[in-house]
Amino acid sequence: MAALFLLVGRLTNIQTMLRNRHTNHTEVPEVVVLRLPIYVRVLNQLIDQGTDVISSHQLGELLQMTPAQIRKDLSYFGRFGKQGRGYNIEFLMEELRQILGIDQAWKACLVGVGRLGRAIINYPGFSPEGFEIVAAFDSDPAQSGTMLGNITVQEMSEVPDTIKERDISIGVVAVPSVEAQGVINILIEHGIKGILNYAPVAPQVPSHIIMRNIDPVLSLQSMTFYMKDLL
Amino acid sequence: MAALFLLVGRLTNIQTMLRNRHTNHTEVPEVVVLRLPIYVRVLNQLIDQGTDVISSHQLGELLQMTPAQIRKDLSYFGRFGKQGRGYNIEFLMEELRQILGIDQAWKACLVGVGRLGRAIINYPGFSPEGFEIVAAFDSDPAQSGTMLGNITVQEMSEVPDTIKERDISIGVVAVPSVEAQGVINILIEHGIKGILNYAPVAPQVPSHIIMRNIDPVLSLQSMTFYMKDLL
């Protein structure tokens, strides 16, 4: 509810306000938010292929989901389609990017520059999507001063100033499990709003902090449930 | 339904059959399966701390969820607790490991030995949990023969024989997006049952194949939805 109220407060033109009027009293389900980036991605691919209009039915085939679900999902945010035709891909994509907040750049810091942290900092997928890692920290002072690409590793004591000065809002955590909760507490204390956690634990965060866990082992462990009887 | 039927077919003693009798006619929700590995992980931590019994209420505090949900989740698989006391941690963990199929070792192959693939093969979190990458492939023949740790990179043409000979059931995909669907098709064609996909696309797979996507960018993009109005 709060998120939506702020959303409306942020809208810029009357057309958009009218389009979103009906959402004022309905919370957007989180599953819907989780699907929006998937829509953006497939729309991107369609643009590359030169397509310019698509129906919910066609989208559903591409994404293996029902057309009704796609239409319903989009309806939480506005009316983006044209009856009889479908959705203008470029327009829909831009709208979704704005809704998700990925029409702007986001700055992140990395904590933990071990093997995993180095892989993350070298991952080429973040910056094209507007996520830039602009600082790196490690609890081991011996790492301090090391260069990783164009980033200098800093000591944990520099976290507060760096977050403030560089306007960092996302913390990427790649430290050993036992250190994760402590590191996350520090990041939150100094104004980080979102955590991307690679440590294989489930840290506790206050409800106003958004956390996402990347955990391939958990994924595998839920996969084998369905595989174990097939062999 | 099929999965459960097979589950029952696999049970070894009458006690376990009776325990699971009530599940015969109820499909286990997928969300429940996704939570089981999280339970296993926290139980592991509790064992390390020397705890031996825990109540659903205490577990709920640790995992930030309601005791009722934990009890309900477990009830899909059996009766593991004792009234008035709670759950024996070691026993519950072993049961869950068996249910998930992670009481056995699983062999995986990696496709794509670029930066990401190398990071995956070096990730130390898989083998302690019983997931071992025993082969690696790359579509670039120039990579063939390269050693990564103790694994020799092979050509794609060797996929069929290697999967069969080494009894590999999981494919880890770390190739560029455009190649992902093709690679996944090949893996499935040669008997792979589960796919751990790191390519930022949503490949299509037949319903009997289990796929999990690891995609930090999608996670970030759904995170910013909740962050964009807080700044």
Next chain:
DNA sequence: GGTTGTGAATACATTCACAGCA
């Protein structure tokens, strides 16, 4: 004709609340 957007209907997941037991 084709397709959207959306209330209503259905299906699914979570939580409640309490009987039953240690």
Next chain:
DNA sequence: TGCTGTGAATGTATTCACAACC
């Protein structure tokens, strides 16, 4: 007393089905 296991109740998400429109 304290806790589990579970039907019933509630809350959410998905799907249906159709009026409105191009």
